[in-house]
Amino acid sequence: MAIQYLAIVAKIEQKQEELDRIKAQIASENVPGLITYRSFMYALYQDFKSFVLKYIYQENRAFIYWAQQDNKLNITDDSFTGLGLAHSKLKGDIITKINTYSDPKQQLTDVMIKLLPDARQEQFQKFKTDRTITFNIPTDDVNFLGWSNVMLTNFRIYINGAKMASNDKLYVQLLHQGHVLIVDPAGKVKDFSHNRVSSVYQYDIVDGKTHTVAGGSLGGDTTGDNSKRIPLSPFATFTVNVPDRFNPEANLDNVDSIEIHFAGYASPTKGFRKKRALAQ
Structure with a gap:
């Protein structure tokens, strides 16, 4: 699980580098009144995505706890649509395990x-x-x-x-x-x-x-x-x-x-x- 966590951290760092590059490009265009706004929106977008990724990681850990089996976390689409689908699947899997964890124990x-x-x-x-x-x-x-x-x-x-x-x-x-x-x-x-x-x-x-x-x-x-x-x-x-x-x-x-x-x-x-x- 530590490897998966580090992979998520690396993904966040990669996105941060992309954000910095885009912010620099926007700043070079020197559009009055737009630079600060765009920079803020990009930062907000990235912060929220990091927040969602962190909780999907914790959600996967919750599934492993209930299922008592390893479950590799793969984020193939890190858009909010993709993250939403990952969350929905994990949520459904956790509910299934909650309802059946005592069987066949x-x-x-x-x-x-x-x-x-x-x-x-x-x-x-x-x-x-x-x-x-x-x-x-x-x-x-x-x-x-x-x-x-x-x-x-x-x-x-x-x-x-x-x-x-x-x-x-x-x-x-x-x-x-x-x-x-x-x-x-x-x-x-x-x-x-x-x-x-x-x-x-x-x-x-x-x-x-x-x-x-x-x-x-x-x-x-x-x-x-x-x-x-x-x-x-x-x-x-x-x-x-x-x-x-x-x-x-x-x-x-x-x-x-x-x-x-x-x-x-x-x-x-x-x-x-x-x-x-x-x-x-």
Whole structure:
């Protein structure tokens, strides 16, 4: 993708050189009142084209994310008509992938990540006072071994040991930082960046059992505004917050673990079962 980006930059630089040449020619004609106007219009035209090219590049990256496959970006016609056609095609391809990304993937219903104080003593101590903790899920995390193209759509999160408020509800925020790694079926790791995603989850405890009150959407399904957001890769940095504003009576002094339960879709990694059988 870096090569494609450099190609677009080279195209922009080439157009800038052409613009400079034309501006010089117009200036040499010395037409009163016309030189400044034409120069402005040419500059505006070029700036807008650069803007469009940049976003078509990002649009192509979005398609690659949804499709989980390489897609070489070819701009054969860089007129606004040609750029409009390129945009329309990419938009249609992205919508198709959004509507079919879970097929033929397998559904992941409950993948649990558990944070324990044994390996995070300092973090847990700060969490009890600051009410925030950050962690990273690496691509070799045992909970996702054997899976590729993992896309998370929902989550549940429990702060075990927390003393609930008087209404027995706890409001938790899960922040996905945006820079992600994705493992394709061949085991190749690719990196992407998107906007940070903030999601919330609220639960209570009834008869000793946790019960979802609200929230839990990450992206990519039909829950609330989830369909407007991309599903998320687990191989990223997350932050868990228990905001004072929504949990004024909560006490975290006795927190002994944090559980995050993820759900979504994934594809089996090629050869994983064979490698595991040989290892045994």
